[in-house]
Every structure is written in C-alpha cells, then in structure tokens.
Amino acid sequence: MLPLPSFSLLAPDRLDDVLAPLGQPGVRLLAGGTDLLPSMKHRLFKPATLLSLSRVPELARIEPTEDGGLRIGAMATLLGVRQDARVRAGWPALASACATVATRTIQAMGTLGGNVMLDTRCLYYNQPAGWRASIGGCLKAEGSVCHVAPRGTGCYAAQSSDTVPSLMLYEAELELLSRRGSRRLALSELFSADGRDGPRIERDELLRAVILPPPGAVVLHRKVRPRGAIDYGMLLVAVRRQGDGGSAVISALGPAPVSVRVEQLGDLAQAAWKASNPLSTHSWSSTWRKHMVRIEVARAVAELTTPRLAIAHG
Ligand SMILES: Cc1cc2nc3c(=O)[nH]c(=O)nc-3n(C[C@H](O)[C@H](O)[C@H](O)COP(=O)(O)OP(=O)(O)OC[C@H]3O[C@@H](n4cnc5c(N)ncnc54)[C@H](O)[C@@H]3O)c2cc1C
Numbered sequence: 137m138l139p140l141p142s143f144s145l146l147a148p149d150r151l152d153d154v155l156a157p158l159g160q161p162g163v164r165l166l167a168g169g170t171d172l173l174p175s176m177k178h179r180l181f182k183p184a185t186l187l188s189l190s191r192v193p194e195l196a197r198i199e200p201t202e203d204g205g206l207r208i209g210a211m212a213t214l215l216g217v218r219q220d221a222r223v224r225a226g227w228p229a230l231a232s233a234c235a236t237v238a239t240r241t242i243q244a245m246g247t248l249g250g251n252v253m254l255d256t257r258c259l260y261y262n263q264p265a266g267w268r269a270s271i272g273g274c275l276k277a278e279g280s281v282c283h284v285a286p287r288g289t290g291c292y293a294a295q296s297s298d299t300v301p302s303l304m305l306y307e308a309e310l311e312l313l314s315r316r317g318s319r320r321l322a323l324s325e326l327f328s329a330d331g332r333d334g335p336r337i338e339r340d341e342l343l344r345a346v347i348l349p350p351p352g353a354v355v356l357h358r359k360v361r362p363r364g365a366i367d368y369g370m371l372l373v374a375v376r377r378q379g380d381g382g383s384a385v386i387s388a389l390g391p392a393p394v395s396v397r398v399e400q401l402g403d404l405a406q407a408a409w410k411a412s413n414p415l416s417t418h419s420w421s422s423t424w425r426k427h428m429v430r431i432e433v434a435r436a437v438a439e440l441t442t443p444r445l446a447i448a449h450g
Pocket residue numbers: 164165166167168169170171172173174189210211214236237238239242245246247248249250251252253254255296297298299341342343344366367368369
C-alpha cells in the first residue's frame with residue numbers, strides 16, 4: 137500500500153471560510169478525494185494543505201432552476217446524481233454517465249464537481265513515483281521529454297471524465313465562485329489544449345454548481361473501457377440528435393474533448409472519426425481507438441433512432 141504524504145487539512149463549514157484560503161500557495165481543494173488522494177500517493181501532487189468542501193451542505197444540493205433546468209451542487213455525489221429522479225427523467229445520459237464511473241462505492245464518494253475538474257490522464261504519468269523515475273519522468277512531471285510525442289513541446293494527456301461529453305451536449309454551464317464574486321462558464325470552455333494546464337479556472341475559484349438548461353435534448357452516452365467493472369474510458373462518446381442532424385462529443389483521446397456537428401445524422405460517425413486523433417496516451421492502440429470512434433458513434437446513432445432511448449442504469 138502506498139502511503140500518503142503529510143499535509144494539513146482544513147474543513148470549514150461556511151463557504152466564506154473556504155474561499156478565504158483558496159488560491160494561496162500549496163492549498164488544494166478536496167472533494168470526494170477519489171482521484172486526488174491516489175494521485176497524492178503517486179506523488180503527482182504534493183499540496184501542503186487540503187481544503188475540504190465536505191462540510192458545506194449547500195454545495196451538495198440538487199435543485200430546480202427558475203427556467204425549468206437543474207442546478208447540481210459540485211459536491212453532489214455521482215451516485216446521488218445517478219439516482220436523482222429529476223436527472224433520470226430529464227437528463228438520462230448524465231445518469232448513465234455517472235453509472236459508468238468506476239464502482240458504486242467510488243460513485244458514493246466521488247462528486248460531480250470532482251469529475252468535471254479531473255486531471256488529465258496518461259499511461260506515462262498516472263503511475264507510482266518509482267515507475268515514473270525509471271523512465272526519467274515526462275514533461276508533465278519531473279522530466280523534460282514527452283514519451284507520446286518525443287519531438288513535441290506539448291502534453292497530450294487525456295481528459296477522461298465520464299460525465300463531460302453528455303454534460304457538454306446538454307449545454308451545461310459551470311457556476312464558479314471566488315472572493316471576487318460568481319461567474320458562469322460554458323463547460324466547453326473549461327479545457328486546455330495542453331494536458332499540463334488543468335481546467336481553465338482561476339486559482340482562487342471553485343466550482344460551485346453545474347447548471348443544466350431545461351430538459352428536452354435527446355442525448356446518449358457510451359463508454360469503451362478495458363473492463364466493464366472499474367476502468368477509466370479508453371474512449372468516451374456522447375451523441376445528440378438535433379432535427380435531421382446531430383452532434384457528438386468524443387473524449388478520453390486528448391487534453392480536450394472534440395465536438396462535431398453534422399446536418400445529417402447519418403454522417404456523424406464518419407465526421408467524428410475524421411475529427412479524432414488519439415495518441416498513445418493509453419495502453420490500447422491509437423489506431424484501434426480511432427476505429428472505435430466510428431463504431432461507437434454509429435452505435436449511439438442507431439440507438440437514438442430506435443424508439444428505445446437512453447435508459448439510466450438503476
Ligand atoms: C479505481 C478508480 C477508478 C476510476 N474510474 C473513473 C472512471 O471510469 N471515470 C471517471 O470519470 N473517473 C474515474 N475515477 C476518478 C474519480 O472517482 C471520479 O472522477 C470522481 O468523480 C472524482 O470526484 P472526487 O469528488 O473524488 O474528486 P477529488 O479527487 O476530490 O478531486 C479531483 C480534482 O478536482 C478538484 N476539485 C474537486 N472539487 C472541486 C471544486 N468544487 N472546484 C474546483 N476544483 C475541484 C480537486 O482539487 C482535484 O484536483 C476513478 C477513480 C478510481 C479510484
């Protein structure tokens with residue numbers, strides 16, 4: 137078992153007391169800890185202070201918005217979102233996406249906010265410190281070369297949050313909060329082109345809630361992973377039908393999800409295939425993962441055009 141490095145823990149019960157230290161050097165937000173704590177055990181992050189959001193009840197609320205949409209607090213657990221009757225009825229692809237994250241136990245701890253703010257992942261990076269040292273680290277941690285693109289200057293670690301593709305197709309917005317006030321950001325604006333950069337919010341901001349517009353969008357979520365029981369996706373796909381046409385968001389292939397829109401739904405699989413460029417950030421071949429983009433989008437389109445629609449897992 138890998139030990140955690142030492143750190144101080146702050147767990148305020150008022151939002152103002154969370155915002156006060158946020159942005160100070162060495163302080164990092166802790167939600168469910170299901171990604172952050174394993175990453176700390178791997179010595180990928182060494183925060184001096186963890187600032188827990190777990191004692192602020194308002195952050196876990198799920199409530200309707202005035203226009204008929206839904207406001208999901210960042211600390212709502214994936215299991216809570218998956219089981220929420222309003223989510224299942226109005227935004228079923230989000231419920232399905234929560235159900236494909238890891239295991240039910242992890243879903244009971246992991247939050248929607250933590251999922252959206254997840255660090256990018258790579259075969260050469262998400263490894264214990266000794267493993268990384270044996271290859272001299274990489275551009276994202278402790279090294280000077282990218283093992284995926286040795287002649288490049290960028291990092292191609294993949295955005296791999298299960299909920300992001302369907303949230304993007306539901307046109308979700310993020311409510312961000314700092315001592316300076318609150319602002320909204322379209323989820324599609326969150327992601328950087330370089331896998332080292334992390335989510336594009338300010339250091340003193342936190343994600344307070346995910347805002348879903350009123351229901352009505354017909355969206356389907358699909359995930360390809362090595363084992364059905366627990367693994368991160370090697371490919372994440374969400375597809376939305378819009379009249380005769382449609383859109384797809386493809387993820388887990390690079391630092392930012394790829395969006396595609398076509399006038400005829402029948403053209404979506406080919407367009408998604410053309411737009412996707414998986415690199416060797418995963419132990420599965422990039423060629424096969426690109427091939428699977430076309431297959432998975434075609435499967436999603438087929439499901440969307442049959443009378444039986446996205447059914448959330450129970
Ligand atoms: C075995 C295993 C398998 C997993 N499989 C998957 C998978 O298949 N798909 C998947 O998507 N995830 C997977 N995960 C990762 C994780 O469980 C989920 O992504 C979960 O939703 C993360 O939420 P959390 O609350 O635990 O986040 P944390 O680990 O607490 O935080 C994650 C990151 O988000 C930041 N953060 C958290 N909350 C906020 C906030 N409100 N505002 C700003 N920043 C914030 C933290 O500082 C940290 O950088 C897996 C984890 C494990 C251990």
